[in-house]
Amino acid sequence: MRSEQHPPKEVAFVKTALLMLDRSRLEAIDKELPHPLLLRDVLKDTGVQHATVFPLKHVRTSMGTNYQAVRHIVRDSMKVDQSGAFYDTLKWLAYRQWQAGSAANSPGFQCPHCREEITQGLAHNSDAGPCPHCNAEVFLSDVWGFHLDMEEDSAQESLAPFANIYYAGFLHDGEKEVVEAASVLSIARGSGFPTPSELGVMPMSFLNGMGEAASECRRFALDRMRAGDLVEASRILDAMEAVYEELITFDYSDAMTGGLRRTTDALRAVVERTRSDLTATTSQHELVEELKRTREALGK
Template sequence: MPYQQGKGNRLPPERASKLGHLEVIQSELVQKLCKSFNDPEFVEHAGSVSKWEALPKDGAELKIIFSTDGSIQIIENPNPPFKAIAFVKSALLRVDQYAISKIDKDTPNPFALRDLMKESALYHSTAFPLRNVYIEGKTNYDAIREVLFESVKDKGLNDSLEGAMMETLKWIAYEKWLDVPKTELEKFGCPHCEKNVATLPFNEEKGKCPECNGEIFITDMFGLHQSMTDDYAPNQVASDYMGVSETLMIFTPIRFYWEKKREVLRNCLFVKDGPLSLRATLAKLSAPIRRFFEFAKSKGIDVAMIGQEKTGQFFDHLQLIGNAAPVGSCFIPDNKYIQEQIKHNNTTAIYGADTNYGAKLFVKMNDYHKMVINVPTGQRGEFVTSPSQEHLINFKNIVATLPKILSNKFEGALLPIELANKIASLSTYPSAKTLELFADKHKGNH
């Protein structure tokens, strides 16, 4: 490992010697091994490990589409004391099939896209002082906890959705769709005494720890404070918040219609960028979400939702098995297949049992539109280890709607996600430079 460049930039870094490569490539063992390496085309196991089946053809098209996406940009100063600020943006888009039908799927008019997004989009933005940037009188630990709380309470979405994400968080956490909701939150780690005794009574947003009497927020239930110290927070804190905000965004119209006019939900498709899952301590919301989908189904309301994975192990696996799959088919892997063929784990654990609120499946609409999607399942609110099409809530109507929202701009693209991404995106350039200038302007001497 070479010496690195000093932080003061006085001396250059040590360069790795190029002469060191010669001994490697001249080694007889290395040459012998390289000659034995092959690069065969992928061939599935005999008998076809993946079981593709025809997509249903008797569904009804869903007319109202909601989509959500999020973006994050970490601005880090490369010089001491290495200040870091995270900017997070998430967006919610509502469009109908009539509006989508007017968009050219091959060469969409940018002005038509602008008008569509201007009339139909909401977005939420926030910023976190991760390292060596502080709020007067507060440690980073306390400041970030308060930023998390105030961000979920954001009133900037628009006048009709003031505090919408907070109301949605309470709706999920307290399971307020039930005739008898939860009387208190599931216990979580107190950010002050660290004991797993913190909770809040029904519908409360903040209160006191029963053990140490320290102030706790409902957002502390996510446990993000567990990875922070008084003056340091990892980038993952901001990434996790983005996941929370995307989830709360997509469930806000679900909550609204459930409370005001739930019949509308029968004609809606909710599309989330990324998997239907919440990692680590955020997964406290996954089980209530699964229970909601099952409860809604028991009341005759099949809420249609999908999450699309555009990267990761499942996406990579689709590139291996998708070309040989028949057009108009899907493959729903069970836990055994996921662990052995995708995750390559030798374990008896159930993949996603605590974190996922949807089953993963591979779908091939045509030769140019293969995708990994997640669909909620209905089985008494429990995680389904071997899902089938019958477990996938409103799957027939989802399949009938997919051809109408495909985009030809990218392979496997869905237009609602593409549009939501345009609103939420904080690209590396020029957004990063703009945010960096903004951060420098506003951080003063702190």
């Protein structure tokens, strides 16, 4: 999809569907004169749809990302169009070739890879060169920043011109998954939680993602219990409870929080089950240890 604003923003919209049919119910329908209501009942709730939206910068080609492909296209087009007249003009301007005996470098510009300023520019009359900061190849055409219209670092910014997609929930779901992945990792490692600004997500996506991440961490707690590491299991449970205690303070309508209340209720059930499992495991562990001590005492 392409927006009408200038510079235009482009996003890719992917939607997939999974269709599951009950063959026994389907075979019970008359093949010659199928009743439409029976067909409706068979097809009801059989389609599971998934959709996502992402900036075209994240679409990869043989040249790398779409962003890098545009850089190559800009350079190659200037070299080909009008038998290279545009590119020759670019070099004439960049290297001040109207001055007799000029050995000037190109103007300074921002590296399209690391975003550092290449203050000394490119060497005189060169078509490309390495960035002094990241050593990645930069082109003379990068000097004028023709590729910058394709800069799509934020999905929110990319989708802003497409209100029907921006508010449809696809962006919210994608951001929520990012938050969930980052938060699960932080809980498992015992590091600090990420912030919405660090992840570049909206507040409601962050809150829901944190809730689902805490629920996912139950499996880590169970794994630690099975391994006999009750201290680590207790730490994970404490982190889950900390997330829950924060989420219950957001008492707003679902329209504002993206269904946070349901996420919080589900997390509460997970926390309670995990606490019950940890309590039972701790008691069993203490019983086993006591039996070991009793056996050792009787053996003496």
